[in-house]
Amino acid sequence: MKLSNLLVLATDRQADRIVPPTGYTVRLTLFTAASLAFLAVFALALSLATSRVATQWSDALARSSTIRISAPQDQMAAQVAAVESILQTTPGISEFRVLSNEEQAALLEPWLGAGIPIDALPVPALIEVIEAGDGFAAEGLRLRLEAEAPDAVLDDHTRWRQPLVEAAGGLRLLGLLSLLLIGCATAAMITLAAQAALAANKQVIEVLRLVGARDSYIAGAFMRRFTNRAALGATVGAAAGVIAITLLPGTRTSESFLTDLSFEGLGWITPIFVPPVVAVLALLATRHAAARVLKGLP
Amino acid sequence: MKLSNLLVLATDRQADRIVPPTGYTVRLTLFTAASLAFLAVFALALSLATSRVATQWSDALARSSTIRISAPQDQMAAQVAAVESILQTTPGISEFRVLSNEEQAALLEPWLGAGIPIDALPVPALIEVIEAGDGFAAEGLRLRLEAEAPDAVLDDHTRWRQPLVEAAGGLRLLGLLSLLLIGCATAAMITLAAQAALAANKQVIEVLRLVGARDSYIAGAFMRRFTNRAALGATVGAAAGVIAITLLPGTRTSESFLTDLSFEGLGWITPIFVPPVVAVLALLATRHAAARVLKGLP
Amino acid sequence: MIELDNVAYSYGNGPALLSDVSLKLAPGSFHFLTGPSGAGKTTLLKLCYKDLQPTLGHVRFFGVDGPELSRDAVASLRLKIGVVHQDCQFLDHLSVAENIALPLTVSGRPISASDLDDLLGWVGLSDQAMQYPQELSGGERQRAALARAVMTAPDIILADEPTGNVDWDMSLRLLSLLVELNKMGKTVLIATHDLSLIRASKSQVSTRVLRITGGRLTLAGADL
Amino acid sequence: MIELDNVAYSYGNGPALLSDVSLKLAPGSFHFLTGPSGAGKTTLLKLCYKDLQPTLGHVRFFGVDGPELSRDAVASLRLKIGVVHQDCQFLDHLSVAENIALPLTVSGRPISASDLDDLLGWVGLSDQAMQYPQELSGGERQRAALARAVMTAPDIILADEPTGNVDWDMSLRLLSLLVELNKMGKTVLIATHDLSLIRASKSQVSTRVLRITGGRLTLAGADL
């Protein structure tokens, strides 16, 4: 798109009267833009929410690992110390701590009942490891543990995590897919609305061309009108979408974050981009449709 | 809608020539119907998938409970037998079984490590209970257990289950919401397309009225044309939607059912209902729009 | 068959364009309607085929007062009144022949190919029958509009400037078609500004010449 | 200024409607174009304002061959040639006055209110200036079209049946407007089937009368 096409938007408002001001083509453009902006905001929210969920899941699952040391009672303290010193020198670990007896009892409660004499049991020591940054290299850590604390077992939860990470990836895909679909539908509908509008105004264009208007003058007037209308419609639609999302029944609880569509943080800014995108689409579509109608006129 | 309106669809094909056969209004109707049917099929699939997921989660989670008996060693056998006889007479239970030592060891492994001497531990007995039908009344069972096996504790997993059930309900809501939104957009766009089409053909309608055509004749011809076009577009769109869903990257694994959009079983039939619904919408919208244009003509 | 009884008409809230107009189109009569451009000829004709409702007074169609006609009755009425509109409008996607036969099509009546051919020949459009309306010249459109108006063999023919865009020979030819129909008992009303056409008709048929001036309908004298 | 050089024209693949037409519209000349309905008068005019391209031969505008003009040059050309179209088309959402001033608006030229008033008065549309085109009578539309054609003070005026729907007095009034413009040096070409109009012009201006018959352009003799 040439810059002149954008500049034309700012100038020569007087010429706009040559485009019929009302009628169903304007309503069509307005409404199409509005409803698709509304859907786009929803899709955007869905996409952001699924992406957020996916990230949270992967993070939460990937960030904690457990090292279990089932050493004989007399070697226990030495091996725990060895593991601790290994962990201290392993990059990608933000913190680790040995679980207390109470914590271990709580973990075992569903299977062993409350009030088990944890001290009397030959329970292994459990060390919870929280990753930092990109995490640590599990294989490297395993090898070092094997060498220095033979009874320590690293459980990085891969087995439990895999399906959930897959599900999270799938969710993310689903969100992007919705956004893509709505985007395509928007583009197509706006194009079609522009074509319909220009076709409905074919006679106006004919008369203008016959009385000596230049192509750029005619196309410019139509582009301004329909781009403005599309931008207006999209703004209303996007605003309605944001309001609707805000008013959605608050399913927000710490556990059911999956179903929470509302925007978060910088996410609130994204709907602002919907109207300009729709407007640029309308601009291009109108320009194309106008060029096509004009080409048919001598 | 009167029956005569549907009957008119089957008769008098000859009159259809009075409606301009081509042009952008027809393309508009076709494309609007097609793209919205496509989106509707997606929303339908999403809605069915989320509903399925929600049901599966609730089911899977609700159907298994555990009874833990931490009785002194000598009372253990008696209490287990008592619990078994209670369970046998409790309605809503499909099966139950006492977990073997190996199974219990497997459950404890993440915390206690492999090869623990399970026999030497004062571990409680675990009975897994699978519900049937609508399930059992947890409170009643609890009271009976308290009376006859004081050391038995019923854990119906409510604590773990609640957030997931909530999430499933939220998912279901999200699916229905998408379907509703697309449905509203479809209705609005079809109405608008019909209005645009009728407005574009205002002159045709004027001429017809002036040469002596009855309202029902004019409206009938337009209704047939646009209903057919909408049905055709919706069929193509729905078919494309089904194909697209079938071709979606197969994320189908037993664990990631969440992200699987494809239809299942009777679900495959539902997209068939999209074109008729769109057609009926188009019929009503065209009838309304035609009546409005005709009312303005003497 | 069409009676205007003390009719007045004004567009919107404007001044009365027509007032105190009384007119009776008796069966078999032949009228000319004349008056300067903008006098209200087209408006009067529109009142006669119920395209406009009078502001005051009554218009009776075959004895029935206008407002008492249902919408379907108006449709049937339009089949009994053939109108040549000043801005002859056609369906652009149908051929000239199909457009001329349109009143028969919409009323579900059979179309006689030989009648259609005869009519096309009379108005000189045999060669243009398969063209589309937008491919016609100005005069050809007017002739097609006249053909469409008489296609249903209506009881009354209202023609608004049917010769405005055709040459003199063709004007006489169209006039004689209308005279012919009048002799078969049809009622004819022609709005025109072409006084020579009125003069030319004098030898063929007995006519009444009406004139609109200053919103009043008067009978023009022998000064034509 | 407009020269047709052995021009032939046929619509689509049909037979040649015009052939071997040569015509030079010299500055300051006054032409009438006549011929039966459907002869090709409108077609010839369309060739003269580059709405149609000749099938054979050349049309030169102010010395430049048609195909060599860019699209913007065609737009400028249309401002130098005022055309009264037979099917006068307007922008329905603009008032009559705005429609008449439209050629000035689209070329960004200032609109003189007094010029517009004078012109409206001359064509008898002072009262209709604020109406919309669809609220005009047939004759009023033609007059508005003529007013729009002369609004830009073009070098050449091409008028297609400008008096087809107006009464005789108004016809003479419009003719004298065109004669007036011709005396100011403008070139005028009027297509009409109204021979009395041609006769009436004889006393006011020296004209050439062209006739199209059988696809050929001939100079009509003194037999008019």
Ligand SMILES: Nc1ncnc2c1ncn2[C@@H]1O[C@H](COP(=O)(O)OP(=O)(O)OP(=O)(O)O)[C@@H](O)[C@H]1O
């Ligand atoms: N819809 C309308 N709204 C307002 N005024 C109108 C409308 N239609 C017509 N008029 C005005 O009413 C007057 C009479 O119009 P009408 O078409 O009846 O004239 P006419 O006698 O047929 O003229 P002509 O010979 O030019 O066709 C005109 O001055 C016109 O401007």
Ligand SMILES: Nc1ncnc2c1ncn2[C@@H]1O[C@H](COP(=O)(O)OP(=O)(O)OP(=O)(O)O)[C@@H](O)[C@H]1O
């Ligand atoms: N687009 C077109 N396609 C095919 N044929 C056409 C087209 N336009 C005009 N014609 C034919 O060309 C012939 C000449 O048309 P034209 O409009 O030039 O006639 P005219 O001399 O202006 O007649 P009138 O006096 O009736 O206006 C007519 O017979 C018409 O049917």
Ligand SMILES: [Mg+2]
């Ligand atoms: Mg009139």
Ligand SMILES: [Mg+2]
């Ligand atoms: Mg012509």
